[in-house]
Amino acid sequence: MAKSKGDKKKDAKDKKETRPKEQRVEVPTSAALRVGPDFSWEDVDERATPGWDGDKAAAAVHLAARADELSDLQERLYAHGRTGGDRSVLLVLQGMDTAGKGGIVRHVLGLVDPQGVALRSFGVPTPEELRHHYLWRVRRALPRPGQIGVFDRSHYEDVLVTRVRGLVDEAEVPARFEEINRFERKLVESGTTIIKVAMAVSYDEQGARLRERLERPEKHWKYNPGDIDARVEWPEYRRVYAEAIRATSTEHAPWHLVPADRKWFARLAVGELLLEALRGLELAWPTADFDVAHELERLSASDDLPH
Ligand code: ATP
Numbered sequence: 001m002a003k004s005k006g007d008k009k010k011d012a013k014d015k016k017e018t019r020p021k022e023q024r025v026e027v028p029t030s031a032a033l034r035v036g037p038d039f040s041w042e043d044v045d046e047r048a049t050p051g052w053d054g055d056k057a058a059a060a061v062h063l064a065a066r067a068d069e070l071s072d073l074q075e076r077l078y079a080h081g082r083t084g085g086d087r088s089v090l091l092v093l094q095g096m097d098t099a100g101k102g103g104i105v106r107h108v109l110g111l112v113d114p115q116g117v118a119l120r121s122f123g124v125p126t127p128e129e130l131r132h133h134y135l136w137r138v139r140r141a142l143p144r145p146g147q148i149g150v151f152d153r154s155h156y157e158d159v160l161v162t163r164v165r166g167l168v169d170e171a172e173v174p175a176r177f178e179e180i181n182r183f184e185r186k187l188v189e190s191g192t193t194i195i196k197v198a199m200a201v202s203y204d205e206q207g208a209r210l211r212e213r214l215e216r217p218e219k220h221w222k223y224n225p226g227d228i229d230a231r232v233e234w235p236e237y238r239r240v241y242a243e244a245i246r247a248t249s250t251e252h253a254p255w256h257l258v259p260a261d262r263k264w265f266a267r268l269a270v271g272e273l274l275l276e277a278l279r280g281l282e283l284a285w286p287t288a289d290f291d292v293a294h295e296l297e298r299l300s301a302s303d304d305l306p307h
Helices: 005-018 056-082 101-107 136-140 155-159 170-189 203-215 217-222 226-231 234-248 263-281 292-303
Strands: 088-095 117-121 148-152 192-200 255-259
Touching: 056 088, 056 263, 088 101, 088 263, 101 148, 101 192, 101 263, 155 170, 155 234, 170 192, 170 234, 192 234, 192 263, 203 217, 203 226, 226 234, 234 255, 255 263
Parallel strands: 088 148, 088 192, 117 148, 192 255
Antiparallel strands: none
C-alpha cells in the first residue's frame, strides 16, 4: 500500500533524528562570519566562537576529520590547473601582530599538499617594490590556476599600516579602496575565489601573547620591537581596519571576521571557509585526453620486456 503524505513526513523525520551526530554538527560558515558595509568593532567579541558550540578538543578532532576532504578537493583543483583550467583560490589573512596568521598556515594549509599552495608574506616594501604601484608586488604573487594562494598580510597593508604611519595621503585612500575593489573583481572574473579573513585578537590577548614571546627564550625569535609600536596605535588600527572592511567587503570578495583569541577556533573557522570555497568550485577530476584502454594494453605489453 502506498504511504500517506503524513507517513512519509514521519519517515523523513525519523531518518533525520537517527542520523549520526557528526553529520548534524554546526560549523562556522561563511554566512556566520561575513561582515559588510555596516561593520563595527562594537559587534565583535574576540573570544566568541560563532557557529560552533563544541570545545577546543572537539574543534581539533573536527579539523583533523576534514583533512581528507580538504586534501581531495585541493588535489582536484591542482589537477584542474594542470589540465588547462583557470580556477584558483586566494586566502587573504589580515590581523594585528600575534593574531595567529602563522598558525593558520601551519595548521590549516598544512593539511593539504604543499605543492599546490603558493604562500607569500608581505612585509615592509623593498626599495624596488616602492618604485612600483602598491599592487605590483601583489600581482606578482597571485596564485596560478590550480593553486591555493595564501597572503600573510596583503595589499590591505597599503590602506592600513600606511595610513597609521602617515605613509599615504589620506585624500588618496577612497581611490585606493575603489582600486582594490576593481582589482579583486577582475581577479574573481578571471577564475579566482577570494576568501578575505580579518583575524580579531583582543588588546589583552595580544598583550599576553607578546609577554609570552618575551618571557620564553624559545619564542624570542618571534618577537619584534616594532610590534609594540603598532600596539600603542591600537585605536588607530581599529579605525582604519573598520573603514577598510566597510569599504571593501563586496559581493564578489566579502570580508570574514574571525574571532582569534581562541587560536583553535580561528583555525577551525578558516578551515571551514577554505573547505566551503573549494566545495563551491564543484570540480570534477579531469577526463583523460588519451585512450585509457589502449594505454593499459601498452602497459601490459611492456611488462614482459627485458628490464
Ligand atoms: P608578522 O608581523 O606579519 O608576523 P614579521 O614580524 O615577521 O611578520 P615582516 O613580515 O617582516 O614582519 O613584516 C611585517 C610588517 O611589515 C608589519 O609590521 C606590516 O605592517 C609591515 N608592512 C606590510 N606591508 C607594508 C606596507 N605596504 N607598507 C609599510 N609597512 C608594511
